[in-house]
Amino acid sequence: MKFNLFVKKFCCLVVLLLAGVAFGARVRREVKIPDVPGYVTVKCDFHMHTVFSDGRVWPDVRVEEAWREGLDAFAIADHIEYHIHEEDVRIDHNRSYEIALPRAESLGLTIIRGAEISRDMPPGHLNAIFVKDSAALDTQEWRDAVKAGIEQGAFVFWNHPGWKKQAPEGKSVWYAEHTELYEKGWMHGIEVVNNDEYYPLVHKWCLEKKLTMVGNSDVHNPTNLNYEFHEGEHRAMTLVLAKDKSKEAIKEALKDRRTVVYWKNMLIGEEKYLRAIFNESIEIVNDEVTIKGEGAVHIQIRNRSEIDFELSANGAVEGISVPEDIRLYGDKSVLLRIRGSTEDFSGNKKIGIPYKVKNLLIGPDEGLGAELVIKVNFVPADKATGSPEG
Ligand SMILES: [Zn+2]
Ligand SMILES: [Zn+2]
Known part of the structure; x- marks a missing residue:
């Protein structure tokens, strides 16, 4: 090979390699919302699904989506009760967490083990996060499922109380079963936002009953099928004001109700925390x-x-x-x-x-x-x- 030809071929190869790197770019977008005095503003989504229930993605894909979209922590909460892919994917309530864990660790994200107890209304759907064994929540009676979560130290919240399938005309209804859970200390929070829905009545309940406000994506599709990221959209998320980004600090903050829901171009929450974020911004x-x-x-x-x-x-x-x-x-x-x-x-x-x-x-x-x-x-x-x- 002539030397000039070699140089040309070598240059072409370098250009192609660089182009390959550029086209394969995997980029994280930071969510720009400042920390507040004494706390880190941790960006979280505590509710999403994978093929291990009725989602359409493999668990480690959820991890990279979370990373790309600027989250610091997340929980996969597959349904305990239904698994639409069971002919292709075996039922194992802990498997999505186990698959996602190493990928989350390698990307520096905090992953929290969770599951969605999915019953008719009342009580409807409840997420139990920070559990140790999701399989223990697979019980006949819904009370036993919640109890199993509580015994493992779970943080439990009521999901999508205004979901039209369970709440006629989207009106959230508080049933005797919710009073029972609340009085036992078995329900710590409620989704004020689920995906593209905001429930003003639930916002009021949380303030009155001192329950933690959370907002989550409940995403089933790959997130880029649900959100127009190129137009600046972001998934619904919970901003947790925690001492740091660790699992323990997030749990402590959730129990102390230090959360703000970030939804579309809005923040929803308690006055003192919204003021702190506004003042720092x-x-x-x-x-x-x-x-x-x-x-x-x-x-x-x-x-x-x-x-x-x-x-x-x-x-x-x-x-x-x-x-x-x-x-x-x-x-x-x-x-x-x-x-x-x-x-x-x-x-x-x-x-x-x-x-x-x-x-x-x-x-x-x-x-x-x-x-x-x-x-x-x-x-x-x-x-x-x-x-x-x-
Ligand atoms: Zn649900
Ligand atoms: Zn769900």
């Missing part, structure tokens, strides 16, 4: 401004999270006028134009501009109240110096 870059008479200035607000916060004015502020609605775009900065409302105001004032964050739900239809705090140096118009603000 937002930074007012120039929080000290001078307003001359009725002149205008711009406040620059940076949003470190990936959520577009939708704010609407929540009351008047003395001395300034502010926009009625603002959208603080995720991972971007926006300019908020404020204007003096009198000619002759003077002096330094600390002002909290009141807004409602419409897509941070602290209760059904109730947005988080938040203040954008700035310091304003008011200068009367006739004493103003310098050029007017553009």
